[in-house]
Amino acid sequence: MATVIEEQVPDDVLPAEDGGKLVAVIGRFDTPEALVAASEKVRDRGYRRWDTYTPFPIHGLEHSMGVPPTKLPWIVLGMGILGCINGVLMQWHLNGYEFGNIPLTDIANPLTLLSGYEYIISGKPIWSFAANIPIAFELTIMFAAYTAFGAMLAMNFLSRPNTRLIEAFAEGAPPEVGIWSDPLFDVPGFEKSTDDKFFVSIESTDPKFEASAAKAMLSDLGASAVDEVRDAGERNLPAGLATVGLLVATFALLPPVAVSFTRASTWQTPEIHPVLDMDSQPKFKPQERNPFFADQRAMRPQVAGTVARNELETDTVKFAGVVDVAGAVSWSGGLPVVTVQDDGANPAEPDWTDEIPIEITETNMERGLERYEIFCAPCHGIDGQGQGLVNRRAMALTAKGKAAWQPAANLHQARLRNRENGYLFHVIGQGAGKMPGYSSQIPVEDRWAIVLYLRAMQFSRQAPADLVPADVLEQLDGGEES
Amino acid sequence: MASIPAKLDTTFEIPGKRTPLVIGKNTYGSITEKVHDVAAAPAPLAWYIGFAAALTLLGVLGACLATLIFSGVGVWGNNNPVFWGWPIVNFVFWVGIGHAGTLISAVLFLFRQNWRTSINRFAEAMTIFAVVCAGMFPAIHIGRIWVFYWLFPYPNQMAMWPQFRSPLMWDVFAVNTYATVSTLFWYMGMIPDLATFRDRAKSKLAQALYGFFSLGWTGSTREWHRYETAYGLLAALATPLVLSVHTVVSFDFATSQLPGWHTTIFPPYFVAGAVFSGFGMVITLIVPARQFFGLKEIVTLRHLENMCKVIIVTGSMVGYAYAMEFFVAAYSGNPNEAEAFIMRAFGPYAWAYWIMIACNVICPQLFWIFPQARRSPWIMWTISIFVNIGMWFERFVITVTSLSRDFLPSSWAYFVPTWVDLLMFIGSFGLFFTLFLLFVRFLPIIAMAEVKSVMPHGEPHGDGPTPADYRE
Numbered sequence: 001m002a003t004v005i006e007e008q009v010p011d012d013v014l015p016a017e018d019g020g021k022l023v024a025v026i027g028r029f030d031t032p033e034a035l036v037a038a039s040e041k042v043r044d045r046g047y048r049r050w051d052t053y054t055p056f057p058i059h060g061l062e063h064s065m066g067v068p069p070t071k072l073p074w075i076v077l078g079m080g081i082l083g084c085i086n087g088v089l090m091q092w093h094l095n096g097y098e099f100g101n102i103p104l105t106d107i108a109n110p111l112t113l114l115s116g117y118e119y120i121i122s123g124k125p126i127w128s129f130a131a132n133i134p135i136a137f138e139l140t141i142m143f144a145a146y147t148a149f150g151a152m153l154a155m156n157f158l159s160r161p162n163t164r165l166i167e168a169f170a171e172g173a174p175p176e177v178g179i180w181s182d183p184l185f186d187v188p189g190f191e192k193s194t195d196d197k198f199f200v201s202i203e204s205t206d207p208k209f210e211a212s213a214a215k216a217m218l219s220d221l222g223a224s225a226v227d228e229v230r231d232a233g234e235r236n237l238p239a240g241l242a243t244v245g246l247l248v249a250t251f252a253l254l255p256p257v258a259v260s261f262t263r264a265s266t267w268q269t270p271e272i273h274p275v276l277d278m279d280s281q282p283k284f285k286p287q288e289r290n291p292f293f294a295d296q297r298a299m300r301p302q303v304a305g306t307v308a309r310n311e312l313e314t315d316t317v318k319f320a321g322v323v324d325v326a327g328a329v330s331w332s333g334g335l336p337v338v339t340v341q342d343d344g345a346n347p348a349e350p351d352w353t354d355e356i357p358i359e360i361t362e363t364n365m366e367r368g369l370e371r372y373e374i375f376c377a378p379c380h381g382i383d384g385q386g387q388g389l390v391n392r393r394a395m396a397l398t399a400k401g402k403a404a405w406q407p408a409a410n411l412h413q414a415r416l417r418n419r420e421n422g423y424l425f426h427v428i429g430q431g432a433g434k435m436p437g438y439s440s441q442i443p444v445e446d447r448w449a450i451v452l453y454l455r456a457m458q459f460s461r462q463a464p465a466d467l468v469p470a471d472v473l474e475q476l477d478g479g480e481e482s
Numbered sequence: 483m484a485s486i487p488a489k490l491d492t493t494f495e496i497p498g499k500r501t502p503l504v505i506g507k508n509t510y511g512s513i514t515e516k517v518h519d520v521a522a523a524p525a526p527l528a529w530y531i532g533f534a535a536a537l538t539l540l541g542v543l544g545a546c547l548a549t550l551i552f553s554g555v556g557v558w559g560n561n562n563p564v565f566w567g568w569p570i571v572n573f574v575f576w577v578g579i580g581h582a583g584t585l586i587s588a589v590l591f592l593f594r595q596n597w598r599t600s601i602n603r604f605a606e607a608m609t610i611f612a613v614v615c616a617g618m619f620p621a622i623h624i625g626r627i628w629v630f631y632w633l634f635p636y637p638n639q640m641a642m643w644p645q646f647r648s649p650l651m652w653d654v655f656a657v658n659t660y661a662t663v664s665t666l667f668w669y670m671g672m673i674p675d676l677a678t679f680r681d682r683a684k685s686k687l688a689q690a691l692y693g694f695f696s697l698g699w700t701g702s703t704r705e706w707h708r709y710e711t712a713y714g715l716l717a718a719l720a721t722p723l724v725l726s727v728h729t730v731v732s733f734d735f736a737t738s739q740l741p742g743w744h745t746t747i748f749p750p751y752f753v754a755g756a757v758f759s760g761f762g763m764v765i766t767l768i769v770p771a772r773q774f775f776g777l778k779e780i781v782t783l784r785h786l787e788n789m790c791k792v793i794i795v796t797g798s799m800v801g802y803a804y805a806m807e808f809f810v811a812a813y814s815g816n817p818n819e820a821e822a823f824i825m826r827a828f829g830p831y832a833w834a835y836w837i838m839i840a841c842n843v844i845c846p847q848l849f850w851i852f853p854q855a856r857r858s859p860w861i862m863w864t865i866s867i868f869v870n871i872g873m874w875f876e877r878f879v880i881t882v883t884s885l886s887r888d889f890l891p892s893s894w895a896y897f898v899p900t901w902v903d904l905l906m907f908i909g910s911f912g913l914f915f916t917l918f919l920l921f922v923r924f925l926p927i928i929a930m931a932e933v934k935s936v937m938p939h940g941e942p943h944g945d946g947p948t949p950a951d952y953r954e
Binding site: 051052053054055056057058059061062065067069070072073076080090091094095112113114115116117119121124128131132134135137138139141142144145146148149151152153155156157159160180181182184185191192193194195196241275 | 509510511514626628635637638639641642643644645646647649651652655656659662663666667670674677678680681682690693694697698699700701702703704705706707708709710711712715716719720722723726730733930931932934935
């Protein structure tokens with residue numbers, strides 16, 4: 001039966017030359033009471049696909065029309081429960097569960113980013129549910145409320161009779177079709193439906209639809225005006241919207257393109273750093289003037305009557321490299337001060353020790369080698385001949401007149417070979433000539449270890465061949481030949 | 483007609499004889515026209531003056547924000563021991579105001595209080611703009627505002643997640659849920675009215691914009707049915723939400739160990755205070771608005787009087803809470819707690835405490851002592867201003883007095899705000915009023931569809947007065 005009806009399309013549903021295909025017949029009523037009375041009669045005549053349009057909700061009208069209750073509350077309930085579960089699981093995963101076998105420092109591993117992070121707060125259990133209730137509650141409300149709004153809109157769009165949104169989607173029509181437009185809006189006087197008039201529309205898809213009969217019925221029911229709703233098939237966006245949209249989209253692309261370009265490029269200058277965080281903080285550096293103090297020095301001298309760390313060390317041999325003679329060493333800020341004039345002829349030279357006040361072991365020797373290669377070799381060279389990388393570079397620059405450099409000493413020269421251990425220790429700590437002191441970088445024990453290694457290195461240059469183990473000697477000989 | 487007096491009491495609440503919700507010779511069409519005219523007719527001079535003032539204050543706020551961001555939070559008076567100064571006071575103040583809108587819309591809707599229809603749109607808009615102001619303060623209070631997104635759970639290179647057991651984290655979820663759900667509620671309620679504006683718009687641009695935002699609303703009964711179901715559901719969801727949000731805000735305080743904060747009375751007491759301040763702000767806004775925009779027949783004295791009655795109730799609840807706090811402190815036997823409250827009332831901040839008591843507890847009582855006070859718009863407007871002042875001081879008293887005197891006398895100090903604190907607070911009113919005045923000019927400020935649905939229609943029964951007989 002149904003197929004037969006569909007095939008017999010009445011003449012007046014065919015597209016008219018002026019307005020397009022007839023989709024409904026609509027009648028206007030002036031009061032809500034007239035509308036409700038008319039609706040009940042339309043329902044009683046057996047129409048199924050029809051609707052009423054009112055400027056405000058008329059309670060009970062949906063019952064008069066026979067509209068079934070909406071399923072919306074069930075959707076909202078479901079999403080609310082989902083929101084609650086989501087809230088609980090999210091908090092449990094992110095705060096209550098760490099992936100045990102992944103170090104959190106390994107950020108290249110994507111699992112690291114997804115691992116939870118267990119906070120220990122006041123010694124409470126990692127998962128203490130009472131404290132997680134507020135967020136679970138808020139997420140329940142959030143999911144449910146968004147759903148109430150979104151599902152209502154979606155159901156309304158999908159059920160709109162005259163725009164056939166589902167058909168439009170099926171045909172691949174652009175999504176704007178049917179959301180903002182409706183053939184009803186072309187009916188003159190329909191704008192009153194949001195003001196003070198009430199409308200009944202009988203749709204052409206109703207099995208009982210017949211345009212002339214529907215019009216007659218609406219007039220009989222007291223409609224003050226009866227009109228045809230015709231679908232011209234045009235769903236045009238406002239003129240210029242496409243152009244504006246294209247322009248906006250183009251300009252919106254610029255920032256990401258600029259960022260990508262910048263990230264992929266190399267730069268000679270420091271990268272742009274818009275947020276300085278705490279990079280520049282007010283502070284005083286050594287040697288700066290600080291008006292706060294009476295003497296205006298930012299560096300503060302030791303407070304009178306106090307003792308600095310290490311200042312109570314009295315072993316002058318170990319800490320200053322000087323045989324203990326009263327007055328030979330003074331202490332300042334925990335460091336021994338030995339006044340030396342480095343010309344060798346000055347009778348005021350202190351009495352340098354010849355001891356090495358650490359144990360002479362292979363461990364200490366290797367420690368000395370390691371420290372030597374870190375701190376001394378850059379200038380003095382790994383072999384001690386004063387040809388370290390820094391020295392070579394500085395000499396090259398000096399040759400071009402771009403630097404002034406006093407060459408690093410050759411540690412194998414006779415003058416240094418013959419100096420006391422205490423003197424070498426002193427120079428490592430306090431410096432000599434242009435060489436700065438390293439006492440702040442190299443602790444006392446390590447300085448002695450370097451002295452120990454230095455002595456071994458110096459000796460290796462002068463040692464008789466019979467002291468060298470036979471296999472090593474072979475290597476040396478082979479080296480010389482090749 | 484001669485037997486009917488020229489002016490009937492417009493505040494009648496006796497069942498069966500209640501004043502109609504819309505008075506005067508109004509029809510559905512005239513309601514549309516009056517509300518649409520607020521936006522469509524040329525704005526009164528007062529609007530331009532108000533808007534200029536609001537924009538100026540907004541500029542002040544912008545300058546203060548720039549100062550804050552470029553210089554750091556040291557520009558505020560916040561310092562040891564009062565690390566929560568005015569920014570948090572202002573946050574709680576604005577969030578509290580932001581509760582009346584949803585309360586009027588949702589709670590009164592659920593209780594079928596039809597008088598809400600005239601004021602709910604107004605109150606909802608106020609809610610959203612107040613929440614905008616409120617959200618700003620904790621956001622800037624975090625110090626490094628450019629990393630505010632650390633508040634949200636997202637996978638990051640630090641391999642860390644937010645600490646969900648912190649009340650401050652609850653705040654993030656509560657305020658964001660509240661802001662978005664209130665906006666949805668407001669917008670959804672406005673869709674049919676935006677469609678009315680669309681159908682009356684003259685210019686192409688207005689047609690396009692109102693058309694876009696009304697989402698093709700046709701007013702079909704099937705759509706109204708789903709719409710009303712969704713509206714009821716949103717109201718039912720927003721009601722526990724509105725209570726939870728201020729509860730969570732009060733947890734920020736109550737879960738700490740500080741004397742004066744660590745108390746279980748905070749959640750209900752904060753919620754009552756929020757409703758109280760929100761209704762105060764609605765009256766502050768609506769009394770001038772109905773005057774300037776000719777809405778006296780839609781927002782009648784009966785509406786205003788009902789709001790005054792809510793203020794009496796909530797103001798008394800707040801007063802009861804103030805008294806109960808002292809009882810709790812005394813009964814707890816905790817000397818620090820007792821000391822904190824004695825210091826509140828008689829210590830260095832006694833001036834603020836007594837301003838709060840005078841504005842919040844004493845002022846609203848005038849509404850029942852002198853019934854005339856709740857029937858005269860300008861008297862109630864004045865009282866509502868005092869309510870606003872009092873509620874700001876309530877938050878100041880709670881936040882600052884407790885922090886300034888904790889357990890250790892060595893860490894006691896007196897809080898002094900800076901000019902940035904002051905201008906930023908004043909500037910937040912600029913933000914609020916700028917948004918509000920734009921709303922008044924461009925959006926339907928009365929929920930037309932809802933007002934029409936509660937309008938008296940048809941012939942009056944018997945020989946009682948008709949709506950047209952009522953005059954203010």
